[in-house]
Each structure stands twice: as structure tokens, then as C-alpha cells.
Amino acid sequence: MLELEIDGKPLQVAEGSTVIEAAHAAGITIPHFCYHKKLSIAANCRMCLVQVEKVSKPMPACATPVANGMKVFTHSELAAKAQRDVMEFLLINHPLDCPICDQGGECQLQDLAVGYGGTAARFQEEKRVVPNKNFGPLVSSDMTRCINCTRCVRFTQEIAGLMELGQAFRGDRAEIMTFVERTIDSEISGNIIDLCPVGALTSKPFRFAARTWELSRRKSVSPHDALGSNLVVQVLHNQVKRVLPLENEAINECWLSDKERFSYEGLNSQGDDGRLVKPMVKQGGAWKEVDWNVALDYAAHALRDVAKNQGADALGALVSPHATLEEMALAGKLLRGLGSDNIDFRLRQNDFSLDGQRNGTPWLGMKIADIGALDRVLVVGSFLRKDHPLIAQRLRQSAKKGAQISVLHAAADDLYIKLFAQAIAAPAQLPGLLAEVVKAVAQARNAPLGAEFEKVGAGGTASAVSTANMETARKIAASLVAGQNAGILLGNFAQQHPQAATLQRLAQQLAILLGAKYGFIGEAANSVGGHVARACPQQGGRNAARLVAEPRKAYLVLGAEPELDCADGAAALAALKQAASVIVLSPFKSAAALEYADCLLPVSPFTETSGTFVNTEGRVQSFYAAAQPLGETRPAWKVLRVLGNLLEQAGFDYETSEQVRDEVLGGKPEFVAGLDNAVKAGALDLSSSSSGIQRIAEVPIHFADPLARRAPSLQATQDAAAPTVRMNAALLAKLGIGDGQSVKVGAGGTALIAQLDAGVPDDCVRIAAAHASTVALGPLSGCLQVERA
Amino acid sequence: MAILQAINPTLTAGWHRPDARDLTRDTGWRLKDYEARDGYQALRRLFGDKLTQDQVIAEVKASALRGRGGAGFPTGLKWSFMPKNCSGDKYIVCNTDEGEPGTFKDRDLIRLDPHAVIEGMIIAGFAMGATRGYNYIHGEVFELYQRFEEAIEEARAAGYLGKNILGSGFDFDLFAHQGWGAYICGEETALLESIEGKKGQPRYKPPFPANVGLYGRPTTINNTESLASIPYILRRGGQAFLDLGKPNNGGTKLFSVSGHVNKPGNYEVPMGTPFAKLLEMCGGMRGGRKLKAVIPGGSSAPVLPGDVMMECTLDYDSIAQAGSMLGSGAVIVMDETVCMVKALERLSWFYYEESCGQCTPCREGTGWLYKVIHRIEHGRGRPEDLELLDDVAKKIMGRTICALGDAAALPVISFVKHFRSEFEYHVEHKKCLVPLDVQKAGSTFHTRLMAGATC
Amino acid sequence: MLSEATLQSIDREVAKYPADQSQSAVMAALRLAQAERGWLADETIAFVAKYLGMPEMAAYEVASFYNMYDRAPVGKHKITVCTNLPCALSGGVHAADYLKQKLGIDFNETTPDGRFTLKEGECMGACGDAPVMLVNSVHMRCFMTPEEIDRLLEECK
């Protein structure tokens, strides 16, 4: 510990602290622009100049290390004058256009200028004008306002991992820009808006929507990926105008992914697939808007009739993994009240063989914040950067600090993480590849392995792992063995894999051998909550795959768009279409639902209801509504409660969503109980018998859920580009197709464009799912026919 | 060149050969000629006498060699800051970026005696346990960069570089890195950034390069002339070098004299030589005109009125006392044909043009200074401008990441201080105090053109 | 995009630096690319960045920071004249004026026949030899009298 004094206040700080850190810890503010606690130190704005005893020049507090016995003065004559002078320099070329600036009211320059500026402008020369840039659909630029603090540049380099922005030219001609007017394509680009201390970078979707002081602010929780980022939702006239991060070091730190930041646009969507604002019932093939009581009556009757006439097993429920804990719990209760256990929220999963084999609720296996402490990480089957942008960000930072991060996957996307090793193989080879790692670790640990592992390896028949990958697997094993604190993370792709159970058993085995932690990076906001709320079969009911493959007579669809959200969208669509009755609870209309449903009930998106998400580390995060429900929308938990009442089920007399939550969780714990990934040992399926062209399906970041799909700005990004058929040069040649040519895919001969991608393994095609143009292709995994068109 | 020989040259001893300045014909810089001039004897002595690292550093300390790059920091002391017994790479970097207006001595050093620099770097490498060296050579002398690379090849072929140098067990390799037009890269940390393949924006210090330098490793940066002085020190002893100059100011030094003298060029004189003597060596003032002002240490040093300068001796202490700096030893001589406002306008343009753009006071302030001086020079000055200039300059000073801020401010402050009446005249009469035809008469180019006017 | 010979030269530059520091060679690589292509188009910069495995924007920062890189086409002969104070004292500005007059162009302009581009330079570290000029960034010409300038223009036919 070091001792110092700031403005006469004695303090103790840790070795290596800077003066500004010491000051902030003591609640003393030092004005600054370029300094940011998550970024490297630039010391370029010079706003934080302070006086240090026995030093004649003012020192930048952000870059000056504390020395024992140091005396710092932040308000002395010397310091104040230095700060004032820097402010004058910052303002001479600044347009001073606060009245028309979106940053107005939350501008650090404006705030500080009020305190430090004040001298009549003595700069009478012509001001500098800097051309604006088109950074794409999310970030708006007004570069004349830029003060060259380089926070945005450092963000892209250090946090986002790819230097998309730079400071070109020199002197006062310096300009922040992208290379040749490219858009900024990072999935976490919106954070530069928060980082920009002036109005140079602002939110394009929010542009001129409101002045910040008019907005009311509500805390909330992101409904997208499994992190559960904390949000500030800003509302004007009952409409969400903007979403900002709420800092939570344990979860999202001070960041948000672009999806989390801009998806709110979908809340205000209109038109044919926009918000559903009135209950609707299909009568004689025609849709009619009806009153709630009519609609609820209809729904209750439909469910009761099917249960009575066809048996309860004819009922099924497909629940979105983005639904709240309360909604999931009540949906399950309702269905079970009718006598059916046919409910699932794991819509994109394929392998349910571990149901009934689990010790508890599958989860991350560690705290999110603990990821940063791992010194060895193996990520299996994950489009990590797009599926979990902020977890990727955490791993990026730990790699820089020396953690060895390795990847086993079917796609070689650049994670912008300094990887230790990466093995890419066709989906069917992934279990064999992981088994190689297990084998090598077992060898190093001198541990015996089961007989099924004998088939693995060079001499074996089951594993088609290539020599190069085998070598990489051994390298990864050596890295893991040498670590002190290893972790194995199974991504979305691993969870959606047809041999997901095998992958998990292997990961478990590996974790035991290494004394490591292992777990799942949940697919969606309530991937853990779904288990806790029992929104999946408990007594042998039909799981998500069977609910689709074995069509039911009536479906309750909660918040999902099964044609896009299920593992086999085409089959899901067929199942829904053949059903006698489909009751949809959703905030949105869609052409598909208008076709297959007979009752549409407008329910609240996350901003218009209270509820709870349990994030991937099992953390219980409840939130309140940030706005009134739009039109006749009602919170889904209330709708389900009334349905329960109408169906005369017991235990449906909740008055608040909290009561539902408390019933499910037994109160409001910080973390849910029963988190446990362990599964009973069982057979490994290490076969990799696949002939033909395997499909690798990612769920593109902005298509993953109904809300993001409806945010126009997100849909205008590079990440939302139409799916193509990506394959390597060998396959292109084999099929006699050229890059950019049209191909016919699948039994239905869907026409798509072929794209060369050297990162796709042999005999595989990578085609995104969750997109209207690829629904007809059917399952996310398995083999596909591909031919030239 | 009689005078030069009389003062016992250490750096320029081999320079006075026919064709020395003809790039295509001169061969005197080659290894065999250098060796004939006692070249690489210092290195051989070092290994032959089995000197330790500490002994080498002690010798350099004893020489009172002060850094020739501008700041005059004692070289031996700087070397002693390098961490000892640390594993991994350490680097020696030679600063041949020479962009300070008025300075052109390092150019002659690598042109006429590249092996002296190489030998100095090897010795420095040994003294600090470095594994590699880089010489950063500014882009404008690209032909000399190529020559330096050739010299490195010669040294490597002769076993002076590479593994197990002269059988000593010491490994050291050396490379040249080319600049491409940025004055700021002369600043040592900007130079390191530049070697790392980035734009040359200085780093904040601390940490100092001795701890976190090139590629994050301990690094020592020295000026070309500092390093070229090392072989002599090791060959003849630190004391011998010190004795050439005066206490606290060891050795001889190269002075680059430019401007209104009859024979501009590099002159090696002992530290402490009177300025008047140097002026005499340069053949006196061009056209016999009157000395008006001198910038004694490169354009960043405060200007001194001619009469003040005539009283100075050429060493760090004397010139500091007079209110300026010895700097890089670039002596810019100006006679009465110079308009001081125009002179300052050109210099302030330079600093505006060369500011790296990183830190606020320099990025914004250099432009402000230039714009105001430009206005004055073009007859649009205002009475309050002189206070403004002084004030803006002082707001830059001491507030920037690197010393370019001070370098931009000092000329402004000193020009306005010493030649205030010229600035006032400009503001009041909207024109130069020195008539335009007088100004033109100072330029040999102009007079020549007038004499044989072709267009 | 770049010739085999240029790529080999770049590889030689890369070899000067530690194994994981090929970005260090970017200045030389851009210089070599400029020499081959005449100037640095954005595609050329992107190519160099890719070749060295560095972000394109980082290469662009370098190409736009150092002022001897030409990011726009220049004439066959680019003449850069130092007009900084020490040179100006010995006629640097007048030499530039003379060139402007002879070529009929100003600084940063190219003659209509595409042969000459004129640039104003900063100190080239040769102030004792003023007036000083740089031809195509690499050849320094010293003591430039009117006659010498005439000769230079003649040579550059």
C-alpha cells in the first residue's frame, strides 16, 4: 500500500495506482476526457493536469503513478490554471453548437466548459472543419466536434479486438476515421457512443429523438443473450427512445453489445410484422380484432376442448427461451393443469438424451466474472464473438494478460482473440476431436479411460479426426494440463449439436481430469431460468424436438416464432399448420403466425412487464416495466393467470409477478439453487458416420430472437446480411461452382448464393439459420444436398 | 581546414579526403579505411582487456560526454539506468532522425564515418547487455540509409556483428530503420513507436525507455554523435575525452553552422570554444554584413541577439546562462537582412506542420501561434497579438506529452522578447521593418539569379 | 499486386525485426510499394497491411502520418524543396520560386504533362548545403543554384 495526500485528504492506495485512480477511489473528481478505466492510458487530452508537490510542471493525473508520500493538489492555482488553459485550447476549434447537438445535456465537454471555460473567446482565426464519416447504421458522426481523445480508437483496438477506427493524419489535421470509409462492423460498436466525451459520435437511431433531460430512466435487464446485461431504458411519452448500459462489473462491466443497445427499435415496430396491439381471433378463415375477454374465452375453450376431446397429450407448448421466468412458470403450470407435460423452451436443441440424467440445472459452471481469472480456457462449439459478444470481450482481455485460450469448432471465424490453438472440423467430427483432447489429458494424468475411447485416435475407425487436428488437440491438452485454473465452455453450437450429450460428457470427463470448471454459455436470456421454471418436460413429456416431429393438435406458443426459433423451422411450421388450434402469445405479428394461428394475444415485451431473467451464471435478475403496455397489450404472466382462472385451475390467483417468482424460487435469492452440470455417466456417441455435405448453421446475431429481428438499424448492419452458402475452395471445385454463383440447396432446391470461405471444413456448407430465406432447409444440423443452379 | 586540424579532431579526423562529399565516388567510409584510422580498435581493446560492463560505463561517465541529441543528458549516467541481469531482449537505438532545423551533423557522421557509429553501438550494446540495435535514419537521407546498411553488412562480414563477436562470446546484431518524413520521430519515444511500425506519437513518460522501451523491452536511445564519440573514449580513455573540452562538458562537438556565413558546414571544436572563434572558422559573415541574431542550438532553442551571442562560449553552461540552449549544436546565423517576423512565421509553420496531433496544447496551440504570426506578417496584426502570442506559447510550455510543445513555444517567446520592436512595427505599419529588397539581398540564390538572370 | 522483387525486398525488411514484429517493416514496405506503383492507393495500403498481418487502419495511419508517402498520384519526378528557415536564409524559398516559375506550377501541383510535381519540404538535415532538394524522395541535391536547377530539370526529361 502507498500513502498519499490529495487536496489535504490522506489516502491509501494499492501499489501501481495512478493519481486519478486514487482520487476517484476517494470520491475526488479530476476533470478528464481521454482517461477511461477500461482503456489504456493515452494522457493526450491534458485536462487532468494537477499539481504535485516538489514538481514544477503540472502532471497528468491519469498517467502519473502514485509515489509514497506524494502530495497532490487538484485545485491549486497551478492546477486550476493548467486545466483552464487546456479547456481554452479544446474550445478554440470546437463548433460550440450545443443547442443542436445530441450530446447536449450529457456532454463532458459542455459540463466542464461551464466550470473551466468562461474566458471570452480570444481565438479569432478561422475554425477547423472536419468532414463527417459514414460509420454505418448505428453510429452517427459529427467530426468537427471531435477532441481527438482517441477513446473510440482505443476501444476498437483493445476491447472490440479489431482496430476499425484510427487517427489518421497528424497535427490539427488529425481525424478519426475508418479505413476507406468503411462502416464500423464490430458487434459491440455502440459503446463508442458512450465513450465519446463530446457529441462527435452519437447514436444514429436515437438522433434527434429527444433531449436527454426529457427522458425518464428505468433499470432493466437485457432479454437477449445469456449474460443478462444490465440496462437503463430511457422513455419519452411512453415510448422507449434509447437503451444504455447500467454498469455492473460482475456482468456486462460498462459495455453493451449492439443488439442489446439497439434492439429497442423493434419495440416500436409497426406494420404487418410489427407490434400486435389488439387481441385477434380467426373466424371462418378471417382475422378479427376482438376484446380481451372474447379472445381469452376463445383460447381457454380451444385448449380445454382439445384436451378433452383428443387427450391432454394432444396439447403442446413452445416457449421462447427469452420469456421471463414468471411467464415460463405459468405456461408450464397451465399446461400441466390441463394434464400435459409437453412443453419446452430449448427450441434449437437436438439432443435431449440427458433429460432425467442431470443432477441439477445446467449453467455456466462458474461466475461470469470468474472467466477472467481462468488461465486456460477451452471453448467448444461456439460462434463466440457473435453469440456472446461480451464474454468474448472478457476472454480477449484475459488472453492479453497471458491466459491460453483454445477453440474447437466447426467454423474458423476470427474471434479477435489471441488464441493459443484452434482446431476446426466438420460438425460430426467435433465429439471425436474433443475426445482426442480428453485422451491426451488422461494420458498426461495417467488416468484410465473407458473402452469407448479405444476407438478414438489414429488407429480407430470411429474418429475421422485429421492428423493436423489431432496434433492441435494434443497441443491444447498440454496447455490445459499445464494450467492452474482451467475452464471448459460449451457454446451454442455445442448445445445445439446432435451429439450434445456426448460433448457434455466429454467436457465433464475433461473437467474431472483437470480439476477444472466446465459449463454452458447459455443460448438465451433465460436458458437457465427455463429449467428452474420447469418449462421443459418433467414427467416424460415431449421435448422441443418431439413437439415438432410429432405434431400435436393444439399448441400454445409463448413469445417464440417457431419457424425461425426451432432447430427445424420447416418442420415446426408444418406442425403448427396442421394443428387444429394454435394460441400465440406474442408482442408481434408475423405473416407466419397469421397463417398458422387462430388466436393472437398481444403480450408485453420485456420493457412493458415486470419479470425475471436468470442469467447463465444463475443470477436472479428481476426488473420492472419501463413503459406502459402498448395499445391493448398485457403482460404475459397476467394473461396466463387469467387463462388459468378461466380454465378453473387452482393456484392461479397471483396479484403480482413477484408472487410468481417467489413461488418458483422460494423467495428472491441472488442465485438460483440447484445449479449443477453433472450428469450420470453414460454411453458416448463417438460415431462420425456422415456421408454427404454437412450443414453448419449459425444463428446470426441479429436474427436470434423476434425483437432483434425487428430492429431496422440492426437489420441494416453487415451482421444482418442475407445468408449465403459458404464453403471452401475444394467443395466449390467439387461441385463445379464459382464464388458468388447461385446454388440450389436442400430437397426443395432453395436458391442461394455460394460464397468462398476458406474457414469452412471440407465437405461442409455454412448456411445461417433463423432467416426467412433458409427456413425451408429444415434442421440446423445434418446433411444437405447442394448443386449448381 | 587548417584550423580544424589544429584542434585535435576526434570525430572528423578521417573526413578530409578528396571526394568525401561525392556519394558516388567516395570510398573512404568503407571498413578498411575506417580500420586504417584505428577503427574497431576500441572494440578490440574492450575484448582484449576483458573490460566489464561496469568498467565501460565508468569510462563513459568519466568522459563527461553529454548527449548530443539536444538535451545534453550525461550519456554514462543514462547507460547506468538500464536494468542489469534481466532476462530477455534489450535494445540500443541510435537516433539519426536529425530533423531539427539547422542540424546536419549526423548526416555527415553516417556519410563519412558510418563505422564509427556502428562501433559505438556495439560498445554500447556490450555495456548494457543488449542483444540488438537499430539505427533510425530519417527518410530524407535515404541514400545514406543505404550506405549505412552496406556498412552494417561489412561489419557483419568482418565478424564485428552477429554471434560471438571477435570470439568474445558477446552476441549483438544491428539493423537500420528508415524514417519517412516526420520530425517528431526524433523524439525518442515517438522514434520507438515508429520502429514498431506505428505513427510517431510520443509516449508518456514514465515509464522510461530504460524500463519499457522498444517492444516493451529495456532500451537506450542515443544520438548518432553521442555514439560516434564512444570509440574514442574507449580507445583513449574517458579522461582524454574530458580533457578535450571543459569540466562537465567533455570532448569536442560538431557544430552545424547554417545561414548567413561564408562557409556553412560542420565544424568540430572543443566544448567551450568562443562563438566568435567558430564564426571566424566559418569565414565570417556573408557579404561582411552585420550579425543580427543567432539560434545557437537548433530551431527549438531560443534566439539570441547577435551581440549577446558574441559573448558566449560554445558549451551547455555558457549558452544556458545567456538564456538559450546548446541543443544539438546547430548554429543558425542571421544577418541584418532578416525579417524576424518572417523568420518566426516559417519556424512556427514548421512546428504546426510537425505536431503529431496527440496532445491538446500542442495540437491546438501550434496552429493558433502560426495563424497569429501569419496574420502579423501579412499585415493583419493587432496590437494585442504580441501579448496573445506570449500567453499562448506559455500555455503550451510544460503541459505537453513531449518536448515539441516547448520547442514550438520557445522560439515564439524569444523572438517576441528580443525583437519586439520589429513585431510592433509590423503590426503598426502592416509591413516588414527590413525592406523587401534588403531581405532579398541576403539570399545568394537571389543575387546570383539577378546577376545572370535567365528568367 | 506488388512484384516478386518488391515482395522479396519487403521480406528482407521483415527479417530485421523480431519474429512477431513484422508490423515494424510497414514503413519500408510502404516506401517500396510507393516506389513500385508511383504512389500509394488505398488498395496498395490495404495490400501491404494484409501482407504484414496488421490492421488496414494501422497501415493507413502510418501512410497518412509520414509526409513522404504520396497518397495521391504525383508526377514522374517529384521535387521537394526545403524552405525551412536555415535553408531560406540561403535561398531555399527563392530556389522554390525559381522552380515554380520554370515549371509553371505551384507547390502540390503537377505539370500538365505529368512530368513534375513540386512539394514544399521541411528540414532535410542538410541545411549547410542550402538550397536543398529531394528528387523522388530518395535523391538529395545540394547547393542548388539557378544553373544547377536548370541542369536537374534537363536530366529529368
Ligand SMILES: Cc1cc2nc3c(=O)[nH]c(=O)nc-3n(C[C@H](O)[C@H](O)[C@H](O)COP(=O)(O)O)c2cc1C
Ligand atoms: C521534438 C523533438 C525532436 C528531437 N529530435 C532529435 C533528433 O533529431 N535527433 C536526436 O538525436 N535527438 C532528438 N531529440 C532528442 C531525443 O528525444 C533524445 O533525447 C536523444 O536522442 C537522446 O540522445 P542523447 O542522450 O545521446 O542526446 C528530439 C527531441 C524532441 C522533443
Ligand code: SF4
Ligand atoms: S507535444 Fe505535440 S508532438 Fe509532442 S506528443 Fe504532444 S502533440 Fe505530439
Ligand code: FES
Ligand atoms: S532547413 Fe533546410 S535542410 Fe535544414
